[in-house]
Amino acid sequence: MNKPIRTVSIFCLLLFLALMINATYLQYWKAGALNDDARNRRVIVAAYSQERGAILVGRNPVAESVESDDKYKFQRTYPKPEEYAPITGYFSYFGATGTELTQNDVLSGQDDRLFVTNLVDLLSNDQAKGGNVALTIDPKAQAAAFEGLKALGSDVQGSVVAIQPTTGKILAMVSLPTYDPNVLASHDLSSVSKASARLNDDPTQPLLNRSIQTRLPPGSTFKVVTAAAAIEKGLYDASSQVPGGVTYQLPLTSGPTGEIDNEGRNCGANNSKIPFALAMENSCNTSFAQIAEKVGAEDMRKTAEGFGFNQHYFDDLTPQALSVFPEKLDDAQLGQTGFGQFDVSATPLQMAMVAAGLANDGSVMKPYLVDEEQSADLEVLHKTDPEELSRAVSATTANEVTKLMVATVDDGTAFPAAIPGIDVAGKTGTAQTGQTDRSPYAWFISFAPAEDPQVAVAVMIQNLDIPRDEVAGGQLGGPIAKAVMQAVIK
Amino acid sequence: MAQQSTLMGFVHRRRRGAELFLLVLALVVGIGAYAAVGLGVQGKVPADMLGYGGWLAALLIGAHIVIRFVAPYADPVLFPVVAALNGLGLAVIHRIDLAKQAEGDAHDFAQQQLTWMTLGVILFALTLLVLRDHRVLQRFTYTSGLAAIVLLLLPLLPGIGATINGARIWIHLGPFSLQPGEIAKVLLVIAFAGYLVLHRDALALAGRRVLFVDLPRGRDLGPILAMWLVSLGILVFQQDLGSSLLFFGLFLIMLYVATERPGWLVVGALMFVGGALLAYAAVPHVRIRFDIWLHPFDYYDSGQSYQPVEAKFGMGWGGLIGRGFGDGDPNRVPYANSDFILSSIGEELGLTAVMAVLMMYGLIVERALRTALICRDGFGKLVATGLASAFAIQVFVVVGGVTGLIPLTGLTTPFLSYGGSSLIANWVIIALLLRISDQARRPMPTISDDTAAFSQDDTQVVRIG
Numbered sequence: 001m002n003k004p005i006r007t008v009s010i011f012c013l014l015l016f017l018a019l020m021i022n023a024t025y026l027q028y029w030k031a032g033a034l035n036d037d038a039r040n041r042r043v044i045v046a047a048y049s050q051e052r053g054a055i056l057v058g059r060n061p062v063a064e065s066v067e068s069d070d071k072y073k074f075q076r077t078y079p080k081p082e083e084y085a086p087i088t089g090y091f092s093y094f095g096a097t098g099t100e101l102t103q104n105d106v107l108s109g110q111d112d113r114l115f116v117t118n119l120v121d122l123l124s125n126d127q128a129k130g131g132n133v134a135l136t137i138d139p140k141a142q143a144a145a146f147e148g149l150k151a152l153g154s155d156v157q158g159s160v161v162a163i164q165p166t167t168g169k170i171l172a173m174v175s176l177p178t179y180d181p182n183v184l185a186s187h188d189l190s191s192v193s194k195a196s197a198r199l200n201d202d203p204t205q206p207l208l209n210r211s212i213q214t215r216l217p218p219g220s221t222f223k224v225v226t227a228a229a230a231i232e233k234g235l236y237d238a239s240s241q242v243p244g245g246v247t248y249q250l251p252l253t254s255g256p257t258g259e260i261d262n263e264g265r266n267c268g269a270n271n272s273k274i275p276f277a278l279a280m281e282n283s284c285n286t287s288f289a290q291i292a293e294k295v296g297a298e299d300m301r302k303t304a305e306g307f308g309f310n311q312h313y314f315d316d317l318t319p320q321a322l323s324v325f326p327e328k329l330d331d332a333q334l335g336q337t338g339f340g341q342f343d344v345s346a347t348p349l350q351m352a353m354v355a356a357g358l359a360n361d362g363s364v365m366k367p368y369l370v371d372e373e374q375s376a377d378l379e380v381l382h383k384t385d386p387e388e389l390s391r392a393v394s395a396t397t398a399n400e401v402t403k404l405m406v407a408t409v410d411d412g413t414a415f416p417a418a419i420p421g422i423d424v425a426g427k428t429g430t431a432q433t434g435q436t437d438r439s440p441y442a443w444f445i446s447f448a449p450a451e452d453p454q455v456a457v458a459v460m461i462q463n464l465d466i467p468r469d470e471v472a473g474g475q476l477g478g479p480i481a482k483a484v485m486q487a488v489i490k
Numbered sequence: 491m492a493q494q495s496t497l498m499g500f501v502h503r504r505r506r507g508a509e510l511f512l513l514v515l516a517l518v519v520g521i522g523a524y525a526a527v528g529l530g531v532q533g534k535v536p537a538d539m540l541g542y543g544g545w546l547a548a549l550l551i552g553a554h555i556v557i558r559f560v561a562p563y564a565d566p567v568l569f570p571v572v573a574a575l576n577g578l579g580l581a582v583i584h585r586i587d588l589a590k591q592a593e594g595d596a597h598d599f600a601q602q603q604l605t606w607m608t609l610g611v612i613l614f615a616l617t618l619l620v621l622r623d624h625r626v627l628q629r630f631t632y633t634s635g636l637a638a639i640v641l642l643l644l645p646l647l648p649g650i651g652a653t654i655n656g657a658r659i660w661i662h663l664g665p666f667s668l669q670p671g672e673i674a675k676v677l678l679v680i681a682f683a684g685y686l687v688l689h690r691d692a693l694a695l696a697g698r699r700v701l702f703v704d705l706p707r708g709r710d711l712g713p714i715l716a717m718w719l720v721s722l723g724i725l726v727f728q729q730d731l732g733s734s735l736l737f738f739g740l741f742l743i744m745l746y747v748a749t750e751r752p753g754w755l756v757v758g759a760l761m762f763v764g765g766a767l768l769a770y771a772a773v774p775h776v777r778i779r780f781d782i783w784l785h786p787f788d789y790y791d792s793g794q795s796y797q798p799v800e801a802k803f804g805m806g807w808g809g810l811i812g813r814g815f816g817d818g819d820p821n822r823v824p825y826a827n828s829d830f831i832l833s834s835i836g837e838e839l840g841l842t843a844v845m846a847v848l849m850m851y852g853l854i855v856e857r858a859l860r861t862a863l864i865c866r867d868g869f870g871k872l873v874a875t876g877l878a879s880a881f882a883i884q885v886f887v888v889v890g891g892v893t894g895l896i897p898l899t900g901l902t903t904p905f906l907s908y909g910g911s912s913l914i915a916n917w918v919i920i921a922l923l924l925r926i927s928d929q930a931r932r933p934m935p936t937i938s939d940d941t942a943a944f945s946q947d948d949t950q951v952v953r954i955g
Contacts, residue, residue: 001871002863004747008875009859011743012882016852019886020845022895027805027841034806039790039799042807042819071592 048093049073053107053130053376055088055099057137063088063100065130068187076185082178083146086209087137087317087369090181093189094196098209099133099369102318106131106373106381113373113381129376136169136371136384138162141455144487145172148480149459158442158461159210159348162484165356165453167386168365170316172457172484173349175210177202212314215321215345216462219431220283221443222340224401225354227280227288228362229295229303231400232393236291238403242276244268248286251293251331258332260285260339265413280404281412283428285339292338297329300337304344306392307354307364313389314349316369323350340431352458353389355445358405359425359453362398364389406450414446416478419486423450426481439464444477448485455488457481502931505566506558512570513554517547520577523815527585530815530838545604546577549611556615560622561928568857568927571850572905572920576607576913578847579906582827582834589821599827599908606910610917617921624925628869631684638677639720641670646727658728659900671724671733672902672915675740675880676922682741683872686748690868694749717741718761732887732899736880738762743879744872747862783897797824801833801892805844812840828907829900832892847906848889854920855882861927870926877919 026034035043049072054061062084068075076091078084089098096104105111109130117131145160152158155177162172183195199207208214230236244267250258267284268274279287292300304325305311314320323346329337336342346354349367357364366389373382393401405425408414414426429443442464447456459477521543528536536542550573557564584600591597621627627634644661645651652660652667659671686693721738724730742758769776782795786802789795800823808818820826820834827834836844858878865871881904888903890896902912 001747001750001868001875004750005859005862005871005875007752008743008747008879009856012855012859012879013852015882015886016848016855018895019889019893020848022890022893023805023836023841023844023848026802026893027809027836027844030802031806031809034803037787037803040803040807041822042803045819 044093045072047108048091050108051129052076052091053109053132053374055103055107056132056134057084057139057142060139062135063091063181070187072187075187076181078181078185081180081182083142083174084137085178085181086175086211087135087173088181089317090179090184092184092192092196093187094192097207098317099135102316103133103370103373106133109376111373111381114375117375117377131376131381132374132378133370134372134374136164136171136369137173138171138488140487141172141484142174144483145174145457145480148483149174149176149461152461152464152476152480153466155204155463155465156461157204157210157463158459159214160457160459160480160484161211161348161352162455162457162488163352163356163365163367164488165359165447165456166365168356168367168389169371169386170349170367170369171455171488173209173211173369175208177204177206179206209317210460210462211348212317212320213347214460214462215323215347215350216441216460217342217344217431218340218346218351219429219441219443220285220288220339221351221354221427221429221445221458222344222346223280223283223288223338223429224358224405224427224445225304225307226292226295226300226338227276227404228358228393228397228401229300230291232303232397233295233299235294236276238276238400240276241273242279242287243290244272244274244279244284245270245286245290248289248335250289250335253332260289260335262286277404277407277411280427281408283339283408283413288338289335290338292334293331295338297334300329300334301325301327303392306390307357308350308389309344309346311389314367320349321347323347340429348458348460350458351443351445351460352456355425355447355458356453356456357392358398358401359447359456360398361395362391362393364392402450405446409446414444414478416475417444417446417482417485419448419482419489422448422489424448424482424485425450425453426478428477439466442476444481446478446481446485448489455485457484501933502563504562506554506562509557509566509569510554512567513550513573516570516574516577517543517550519574520546520580523578523581524584527581527588527815530817531585531588532816542604545608546580549608553611553615556618557924560618561924563931563933564924564928565857565861565931568854568920568923571853571857572917575847575850575905578835579831579903579908580604580607582831582838582906583908585815585838586821586827586834589819589826593821602910603908603913606913607917609910610914613914614917614921617918618925621922621925624870624873624922624929625867627680627873628684628687631681631688634677635681635685638674638681641674641677642720642724644670659730659733668911669902669909670911671730672911675736676877676915676918678737679740679744679873679876679880682744683869683876686744686872687868690748693745693754694751718758718765722765730900731897732884732891732901735762735887735899736883736901739883740876740880744876747875748868748872779897783894786894797830798892798894798898800824801830802894804833805836805841805893808837808840810841812836812838812843814838828902828909829888830892831903831906831908832889835906848885851881851885851904854878855885857927858923861923861930865926865930867929870929874923874926877923881919 051074052065055063062080063078065074065076087099089100091100107130114131141162149158149160158176160172160174164171179199184192186192247259247261262284265282267282267286309323309325312320326343333342337344353364366387368384371384372380374380402425405427406423409418409424409426413428417424417426424446426446431441442461444459447453459480461476524542525535580600580603583603587597587600645658650661651658652662659669660667661670721734724734745754782789786795786799790799804820804823815838818837820837823830823833855878858874862871862874865874884901887899888901891898902909904916
């Protein structure tokens, strides 16, 4: 019987070999794929129980992990929750948003550049720590923007973005209404679920980062783009005369629906010429509709895209809503886009880039929020280098538009942003929502000092519970922009 | 063939010292794992460390002493390997207990398992003490066959039978519940061996040759057909694919070994495939199970493959060296301390430990088959082969199921899983194997030895043992 016993031995050997190969396949080759499965709660819990790196503004953390004595070991805390929520996002058991999401590799320590540090930690039996992320935010500008926007009322929906024109560094990014990420980072998971459901169902959308995720018609603030396109094309300079008028009938239209006016501001008589500066100071829709028609749809779009419209350019937070300048326009629509209506839409970040591009001699820098990625020992792993996104207009054109914008602050609708002793360039905007029961969107863009710009700001107020006719970009947005600019310049 | 070893002048040594040395290593594994669980999960050496370690050591060394006296020539590797597996199993069960306690579900399965182990080791010693010659068992061929069938039928009886997790393989006797299938396994091996030793010639010699394979005669198909029906019955009435596969495979291998005719394997394999296809076609439950096996991740969200997928996640999470005791989350897998104990080991101790466990199982099978090879009587050979194959098939079915190599079936992982019936039955199996190996390795009676020594002057045999 020994021969079959030997055969059985070989059969058993094969059985065990199959088991061993399969175990090796499962625990070695397939382990990575298993760990990457989004449904694998072990990975989620482990990520959640880890000492993540801090998100730093200056030297102070706006998100950090502190030890907790429960099973998750570390509690993520946000020292200035509401002010920084749109930037930091939250890190909860169920997921992450904002910088917590986009910089997760560094914060969690999974980044390949942290490999050596992790290895040392492993060998010295220390718990591996994630790296830190230093933001470009200027804490004073951020505070000024947050306080300024919040002061408009408890129900305000809006956003403020400030950029350093020469680099593209984002100095402030505020979105209201906001939320408390500490609530979502809590280890009490059922309360997190409830809070999360409540925030998701809230009609005011507090989880939305309006700075990059809300796009609205930019209204009159878009006139600076129209002006830049016209000057770049060689049609005018800052001292030229441009078409004016009390009313203007858009091409291809007849009757009151196609007739635009200036809501009573002085823009000269119909079929007359007025100074370019006056058209900008008084935000003359009639002038800019005609200027846009003279520039033509093609060149208008080229200039708008030079400033970042129709482009994805921001990687540090996600998702970014695309700012749109329409592809196809008839003459009537082209006239409307000249003052930022029809289908033109922009995020607050986009309008800040328009201001920053003009401030930086026509060169639009790629905006960024993450300045440095550091190891847990504060060793710099990566420092973001400023990078030009595109050249929107020539330096000459940019200077001419700047003159018009300075005039608008000095003598025109943008006066609330004036800072004594400093030349401020600015433009207001009040965009129609197309709905009679909703207040218009108020916009304000500005930069200062005009001759050597250090900061460009865009303020957007989407909704505010005040009478319709009291909503004006200059009145609401101007003081906020001023406060932010002062915070940076001083 | 029976005289081979002595003809070559080879005499086995007792090797009890080696066994003791290996046993000390096994105790280090068992007690060390228990301490590691305490350190990893609670951050301190368990309070009952001394009592636990002392008890384990006393129990196993006691058994070793019994072996020394009543089976001095027994295989020295089997007992320490089994002791190590049992010790590791206890530690992992204790680890899962702690995880359950942390979730407010207080149990002390480890303590119960230690009680079962004590009982198992006592039965192990008793088997060795009472059964001085395994050939005695041949007398009980039909008795054990009948007992096995009764045991297998018991769970179907109303009143004491119970369905747990869809399989009707449990009986309740007062406060105890046990799986009679585990005990039936041992009895079946004895019954098969006794039957086959008597009928092997009839089964082996008659038949015709078809395509290089000797196929058995139609009338000899009776017993295999009966066994096939019993296996099918277990599958249909008790919904227990694992046991069904185990009994049928076991019978087939023993039949093949007894008759030395691969034709039986062909017939048996065809019958198994036929039965499986029939079940696949007729029973929707089987179809779904099969599909869950092929695409486990598709069924995760619906919860149908929660257990196997969580086990895979756990084992993948463990990787090569594991998370370490206390740093994994093995309790996510339902039945992490019984059927799925290997995924717990894979998660916290890694592929390294899984490989070690598989090697230990392989070693048990190898030592058992080696015993069968050197055994001098046909009955002993068949029993040893049967027990070895039962062990190999059981490990293959349960480990293959947990790691997704084959469809998932419910069987316990020998010596590791929580469960009294299985543990006790397996200890008895080891006792039987030791008894057979003691007989096999024991020197031949002096008469034949002396003639061998005198006739071969060039080979001087030096007795040491």
